[in-house]
Amino acid sequence: YGRWLFGIVDAPFRPNDGVSTKPGQLQWVTDITYIPTGEGWLYLAVIVDLCSRFAVGWAMSERVTDDLTLDALGMALARRRPAAGLVHHSDRGSQYASGDYQRLLEQHGIVCSMSRRGDCWDNAVAESFFATVKVELVHDAAWATRAAARTELFDYLELFYNGQRRHSALGYLSPRAFERRREQAALAT
Template sequence: MQRAKYAPEFKDEAVKQVIDKGHSVVDVAKRLGIAEGVLYTWVSKFKKADEPSTNDLKVLQAEMAKLKAELRRTTEERDILKKGRRVLCKAVRVKYAFIQAHRSEFKLTSMCRVLKVHRSGYYAWLHEPLSARARANEVLTAKIKEFYDQSMGIYGSPRIFCDLREAGVACSENRVARLMRVAQIKSVRGYKRPRYKVGKPSLVAPNQLQRQFQHDEPDQAWVTDITYIRTHEGWLYLAAVLDLHSRAVVGWSMGPRMQTSLVLDALTMAVWRRRPKDSVIIHSDQGSQFGSDEFNRWCKDNRLSPSMSRRGNCWDNAVAESFFSNLKSEQIKKRIYQTRAEAKSDIFDYIEGFYNRVRRHKHLDQLSPYEFERQRQTAL
């Protein structure tokens, strides 16, 4: 008996009836008129052909492992970027410090790849974390803090730069300013500038100064004013006399009452110290102490020529106002002293121990008042 031949398409469709549609082999064979054994053979061959070979399985497994490794790498890079986004644009040594801090969390090679640094550089950094420049900056910052403390916290970068230059330290002013910013060192200032007020001319004495605050010679013009300092015992009043040539405080007096005698005591100290040979302009505001007959007689007897600002105009006596502002912002700093004696001692130390002898003035080419006078006398 000759064996029946079937087309490949017929075989495929018969197998699909069993595999895809779920009919039994007996039903499909009976319906199509073929032997059950033949259909079993077709189905068996189809299943074997559909199963992957050993080589194909190995390829799939390798591809799967590769994809998993790629996913782990991408996930790790994502986590590194999330934690290290702030150091991406920083210096290399900052990145090395980040790597060292996260060694237990991420792979070294992954962090170096993401942060774009070399492992060899990281290992070199482990042996020497600070560069020569960084070590020099640490030494310079210590010097800056030393001079800052000596100035009682009132010097900014220009004056500290002058101190460093005099001490023989080679650096630039910009570098000093940058290191002070990094170390959060800044001058202490606690008061706002006074507001401008329109004033009236004085009727007691003319304004001889006319805001001419620069004088080439000492003892040509002095300015004077009174301020008050808060203590728990009550107000302490300070009268000061400044020479416009060097901004030095040539006379001062402190007392519990704001009287004419307070001003005269400060002027007496100034005259005794300076012993001016010619007449000196003494400029003040229109306070009652400066407009009294006693004050004018004293000035006439001691060859002082009174000059007065406009009423309520602080700019006409700006040098004296500036000194009091510096005193309060640099030394007093909104403090309330326990006693007047404590306040006197602290203010004396500021005027005689710091302001006249040490404090640098921008107006005097960053020299102290006494040093400025000494150099001018030496030049002459």
């Protein structure tokens, strides 16, 4: 199974190896990025459903702390209530390896997967998500305050990205439309 870090196995699942859009294959990817503002950095943690590309959980903070990632995970758990066996993939950041984070995953029967040391390609979907956010929103913005950035990031994530942004991997549907279609197909069977 590879090397261990704090009892967590190296990337038992690598999301970029055969990404599936089949319902029932529950896989989340997560990461943290920083957003520049006139007041300093605003940190954004996001959890993305690998099947639908829906941003199921996210949180923002002035500092990178365990609470930042725990808040994003809390939102994802409240929104999705996943069945045991979901695979949660992250990099090897201390926030994801923390005891509190690992306990929360374990309490919900979530399988922890972490990238190999120094290999950003193991978390390519999360990295790509942030590249999209930065190209489509952040690079053209000059937010004076963190509050202004928070407002626009909320609108981008909830209204535009989840609700309207089309993805080639989803047959040019938005994450919300893809999930709606998937639910309708499941009801029809």
